[in-house]
Amino acid sequence: xGTMVTPRAxxxxxxxxxxxxxxxxxxxSFTVVEEATPRxxxxxxxxxxxxxxxxxxxxKSKADVVVMDLEDSVASTQKETARKNVIKxxxxxxxxxxxxxxxxxxxxxxxxxxxxxxxxEQGGERCDVFIIPMVGNAKDVYxxxxxxxQVESFVGRKKRIGFGLIIEATMxxxxxxxxxxxxxxxxxxxxxxxxxxxxxxxxxxxxxxPNPNYGVLTDKVRDEPRDFFWGDPWHYAMSRIVVAxxxxxxxxxxxxxxxxxxPDGYRAQCQRxxxxxxxxxxxxxxxxxxxxxxxxxxxxxxxxxxxxxxxxMAKAEREGLGAVSLDGKLIDIASIKQARSEERRVGxxxxxxx
Numbered sequence: 001x002g003t004m005v006t007p008r009a010x011x012x013x014x015x016x017x018x019x020x021x022x023x024x025x026x027x028x029s030f031t032v033v034e035e036a037t038p039r040x041x042x043x044x045x046x047x048x049x050x051x052x053x054x055x056x057x058x059x060k061s062k063a064d065v066v067v068m069d070l071e072d073s074v075a076s077t078q079k080e081t082a083r084k085n086v087i088k089x090x091x092x093x094x095x096x097x098x099x100x101x102x103x104x105x106x107x108x109x110x111x112x113x114x115x116x117x118x119x120x121e122q123g124g125e126r127c128d129v130f131i132i133p134m135v136g137n138a139k140d141v142y143x144x145x146x147x148x149x150q151v152e153s154f155v156g157r158k159k160r161i162g163f164g165l166i167i168e169a170t171m172x173x174x175x176x177x178x179x180x181x182x183x184x185x186x187x188x189x190x191x192x193x194x195x196x197x198x199x200x201x202x203x204x205x206x207x208x209x210p211n212p213n214y215g216v217l218t219d220k221v222r223d224e225p226r227d228f229f230w231g232d233p234w235h236y237a238m239s240r241i242v243v244a245x246x247x248x249x250x251x252x253x254x255x256x257x258x259x260x261x262x263p264d265g266y267r268a269q270c271q272r273x274x275x276x277x278x279x280x281x282x283x284x285x286x287x288x289x290x291x292x293x294x295x296x297x298x299x300x301x302x303x304x305x306x307x308x309x310x311x312x313m314a315k316a317e318r319e320g321l322g323a324v325s326l327d328g329k330l331i332d333i334a335s336i337k338q339a340r341s342e343e344r345r346v347g348x349x350x351x352x353x354x
Contacts, residue, residue, distance in 0.1 A: 036250050041280040042281075042297060043288070045058050049069055049070045049073075049081075049085050051085075056089075056093050057286075058286075059096070063289045064098065065099040066101070067102070067103055067282075070105055071106065083114070102119055102129075107132075113147060120155060121155055125157065130144070131164040132163055134166065134168060135179055138181070162186070164253070173240060180245060188251040189244060191253070193207060194255075194258070209259065209269060216229050216231060238254065238278065253282070254278045254281040257284075263291060280292060
């Protein structure tokens with residue numbers, strides 16, 4: 001039985017030089033994962049398409065990505081107005097070196113096709129990415145890809161639009177692997193926590209963050225007081241998205257945190273996502289941008305340790321050793337992979353500043 005090759009994976013000969021593996025992507029098996037278009041993606045600032053005056057302010061923010069929204073933040077009666085505002089902004093607003101994205105309406109909506117057609121035909125070349133909501137399976141991605149390709153071909157567009165896919169329902173989570181591999185346009189997977197909570201019928205009305213009723217009670221020991229530790233109800237979903245994204249060379253991005261008056265809660269959610277392997281997080285208010293940028297950037301201490309690991313392992317290799325001790329802790333080939341991951345994060349940030 002043959003082996004299926006996903007759109008983002010291909011095979012290399014067994015004796016391929018190490019430098020070649022580094023050039024084409026991370027080799028963890030006979031299958032090589034090809035990375036999506038590299039973009040700094042620490043913070044995505046969402047702006048309703050109806051808020052024409054706010055879009056230029058978002059363009060001047062420190063967010064890596066500005067997402068002009070045509071979906072949830074726009075009332076059904078304002079869809080056409082929002083679309084016109086976004087097209088105007090794509091042609092007139094100076095976004096600098098930022099990644100510019102548009103969250104189009106979902107495939108379930110009759111507004112979706114008009115979003116795609118009008119933005120490509122009238123908005124010029126500035127749109128980098130379509131954020132596609134409520135993706136349920138690979139066929140959804142195929143449909144969006146086919147329509148986007150047709151319109152791009154018709155207008156002779158030079159730059160291919162990438163896809164950011166929001167996983168925000170049980171069907172999408174069940175099919176997340178096929179979704180991640182469904183198109184060469186795919187760049188990122190996003191966790192849409194609010195709709196996901198509704199889809200799973202979770203007993204919460206918060207947008208992101210913990211729930212005081214989701215936790216673990218320590219065992220009863222005589223009459224001693226028992227501790228209750230809060231858990232993270234979104235841990236599985238976030239981890240699942242990280243795995244599917246990384247296995248297909250995509251960026252995993254955490255979604256919104258609704259309580260804009262709780263910067264500490266937002267920071268904690270950013271930290272959880274960063275530890276799990278997320279590249280960044282949405283911001284639904286400008287006050288959240290600096291926090292996301294800080295948390296999803298490697299600290300000077302992390303960068304210094306990564307460089308020391310690479311230096312120590314290079315020395316070990318020259319001495320014929322496969323593992324050594326650094327600061328009293330074992331480091332080996334896996335440590336090199338982690339350190340190089342930190343290097344790549346620093347490289348993306350530096351390139352964005354230049």
